[in-house]
Amino acid sequence: MEITNVSEYEAIAKQKLPKMIYDYFASGAEDQWTFKENKEAFSRILFRPRILIDVSTIDMTTTILGFKISMLIMIAPSAMQKMAHPAGEYATARAASAADTIMTLSSFATTSVxxxxxxxxxxRFFQLYVLKDRxxxxxxxRGAEGAGFKAVVLTVDTPRLGRREADIKNRSLCILFSSCPSYPHA
Known part of the structure; x- marks a missing residue:
C-alpha cells in the first residue's frame, strides 16, 4: 500500500504498534487541549499558489543559528523512538542528514548522543530539560558537546509533566518516572 498522507501513517501505526505505545505517541496531556489546538492551527496553514512564474530554480535553503539547511523544516525532539521502531533515533538522524536538515535529539531518547x-x-542539536540534579x-x-552536537535546545515548560490520560490508563509512564498518576519531571 502506498502511503499518501499523514492520516494513513497514523492508521498504520495504530494497527502495528501495541496500544500502550501507540497511545504514548498519539496522545497529549490535560484533555489533549494543546494537541487539538496544534492540529487545528496546522490545518489553517495554506500555501499561496504562484501561477505562471519561473520555478526552474527554486531555493529553499535557509540558516538556523548560522547552520545552513536545505529547507525550513527541522526534526523536533521526540522521546523513546525505539518503542516504535528498532532503529529509533538512529534512523531519524540518518534521515535528517540525507535531507540536509537539523535533528534535535530528545533528552529522553532511546539512542545515545x-x-x-x-x-x-x-x-544536530540536543534538547535539554533542566533537572534538579545539575x-x-x-x-x-558535555556528552552532547563531545559527540559534536552544535546547540542545546532548552526546554523549560515542564517542571512537571502534564497529566497524560492515555498513559495513566495504560500505566505506561509509571515505570519510567516511578510515579503515577502525575509524573514529576524536575
Whole structure:
C-alpha cells in the first residue's frame, strides 16, 4: 500500500504498534487541549499558489543559528523512538542528514548522543530539560558537546509533566518516572 498522507501513517501505526505505545505517541496531556489546538492551527496553514512564474530554480535553503539547511523544516525532539521502531533515533538522524536538515535529539531518547553522532555527517542539536540534579545536566551537555552536537535546545515548560490520560490508563509512564498518576519531571 502506498502511503499518501499523514492520516494513513497514523492508521498504520495504530494497527502495528501495541496500544500502550501507540497511545504514548498519539496522545497529549490535560484533555489533549494543546494537541487539538496544534492540529487545528496546522490545518489553517495554506500555501499561496504562484501561477505562471519561473520555478526552474527554486531555493529553499535557509540558516538556523548560522547552520545552513536545505529547507525550513527541522526534526523536533521526540522521546523513546525505539518503542516504535528498532532503529529509533538512529534512523531519524540518518534521515535528517540525507535531507540536509537539523535533528534535535530528545533528552529522553532511546539512542545515545554517541550513537546518533555515529550515523555520519549532519547538524544536530540536543534538547535539554533542566533537572534538579545539575551534575546530571552538566554531564548531558558535555556528552552532547563531545559527540559534536552544535546547540542545546532548552526546554523549560515542564517542571512537571502534564497529566497524560492515555498513559495513566495504560500505566505506561509509571515505570519510567516511578510515579503515577502525575509524573514529576524536575
Amino acid at each position: 554517541e550513537e546518533v553522532a555515529s550515523t555520519g555527517p549532519g547538524t 551534575n546530571v545536566v552538566a554531564q548531558l551537555v
